[in-house]
Amino acid sequence: MTITTDEDVSAEPTPPPTKRQRRAASIADAASGGVRTILIKLLLLGIVDAIAVYAVFVLALQEEWIVLGVVVAVTAIVNWIYFSRTKLPAKYLTPGVIFLVLFQVFVLVYTGYIAFTNYGTGHNGSKEQAVSSLMASSLERVPDSPTYGVTVVDQLGTLGLLVTDPDGEVSVGTTEQPLQEVDNAELENGKAVAIDGWTTLSFQDVIARTDEITELAVPFSDDPNEGAIRTPDGSNGYLYTSTLEYDEAAGTMTDLTTGTVYSDIGTGAFTSEDGEELLPGWQITVGFDNFVRAVTDTRLAQPLVYVTLWTFAFAIISVASTFFLGLFLALVFNDLRMRGRKFYRVAMILPYAIPSFLSALVWAGMMNESFGFINQVIFGGASIPWLTDPFLAKVSVLIVNLWLGFPYMFLICTGALQSIPDDVNEAATVDGASPWQTFRHIKLPLLLVSVAPLLIASFAFNFNNFNVIYMLTNGGPRDTAAPIPVGFTDILISMVYKVAFTGQNRDYGLAAAYSIIIFIVVAVISIIAFRRTKSLEEIN
Secondary structure (H helix, E strand, O other): OOOOOHHHHHHOOOOOOOHHHHHHHHHHHHHHOOHHHHHHHHHHHHHHHHHHHHHHHHHHHHOOHHHHHHHHHHHHHHHHHHHOOOOHHHHHHHHHHHHHHHHHHHHHHHHHHHOOEOOEOOEOOOHHHHHHHHHHHOEEEOOOOOOEEEEEEEEOOEEEEEEEOOOOOEEEEEOOOOOEEEOOOEEEOOEEEEOOOOEEOOHHHHHHOHHHHHOOOEEOOOOHHHOEEEOOOOOEEEEEEEOEEEEOOOOEEEEOOOOOEEEEOOOOOEEOOOOOEEOOOOOOEOOOHHHHHHHHOHHHHHHHHHHHHHHHHHHHHHHHHHHHHHHHHHHHHOOOOOOOHHHHHHHHOHHHHOOHHHHHHHHHHHOOOOOOHHHHHHOOOOOOOOOOOHHHHHHHHHHHHHHHHHHHHHHHHHHHHHHOOHHHHHHHHHOOOOHHHHHHHHHHHHHHHHHHHHHHHHHHHHHOOHHHHHHHOOOOOEOOOOOOOOEOOOOHHHHHHHHHHOOOOOEHHHHHHHHHHHHHHHHHHHHHHHHHHHHHHHHO
């Protein structure tokens, strides 16, 4: 009997590291060591920190303390991770996580927030900004106003006025910040011409930005009723007072010329007794009002119905047509008896290799009624309104989307067909099944198991396929009877775009509510379709 002692155990040789362990060690050493690596790391972190410091200054001036705290915390965490020698996985994950939060999570959360507000034309800022804008828009020069010495200054892109009053006191302010007295200004002939922290604009800069400078109104004090300083020439300033009088305690705005009193009634704007609003107003939370208005507003009801129906038709027909054409071509070019299959396959995927927006623009040119290639060459000079007739415009959109989408389905179906074992086809042939029966009862069910999730994804994509609609028809032809700028080929997402970004009244809150409704619809359809896909797998 042999007894193993601790000395014998410790004397056993350590097994050599595996290839995987050696590779991991080399990656770790490369990530944490080496002069060149350290220099590159310091350079990149220096750029990140410089951007963060600039953002901190800008946010501090705008008093965005929450965002400032987030920037400082993220910057500190990034520096801690990349200066550590033990946080190797985090070094690779951090950039992706930051971009994910910025471009996905933040966008979704902010869209959800906007959907519960009245954010839009006339309701873009805070109440204080609305009051300041209203007072500034109704300014009139005081007839006996003294002349103030003025120097135009700039701080991080924000214009301001360095003002010297007749008594020699110097103050500085911007449109957002009232005049504040300073004592460190540089004087020249009794007039302040420069101040620390600000850049004095040269004469050439003042001339180049004349329109911007003449519109600049710097509040005289925290009380908006005391007026503002404006300059017509960038050198001399005068006191202007508003024809509106603001009563902060009562929450009213009075028009001194007519005597009309506008009150804050909780709708995000000063409103008179007869319902007239003073715009701009301010942003407020409206709860589910946007969602209710999205489905009950009589102005939107009619276009919303046919746009929704067309959106479903467009998505379903696009998925079906691209799938069946791609499947047909995959079956044809999967036949081993066909010569030159590789060249044909390359030709089939060329539409997929060209950017979709560029292809849509080319098709728009070819479908032009007057000089398009299709009318002039294929139809011998016919005048077919491909893009201006409501029905033909829909057909044109479907044709172009078929052209753009079938190569993807062709690639997917080709790969799925090649993954089906040859034994299955041989067994069917031995059992006496015809080619159609083999395809119908064997190939197609097996194909759908792998392709069905992609069909669901394709439906979700086409449901929100903004590019082809916008580039080909811009949603047209226009429905002149609709109260909003919507056309006969608009789908929901392009209609949302027009609600938010076109026309005189842009309603971002309503557009955000529509976006959430679209997301819910697509999510519900996808969940149901995925459940059907699972049942399809069980059948197979």
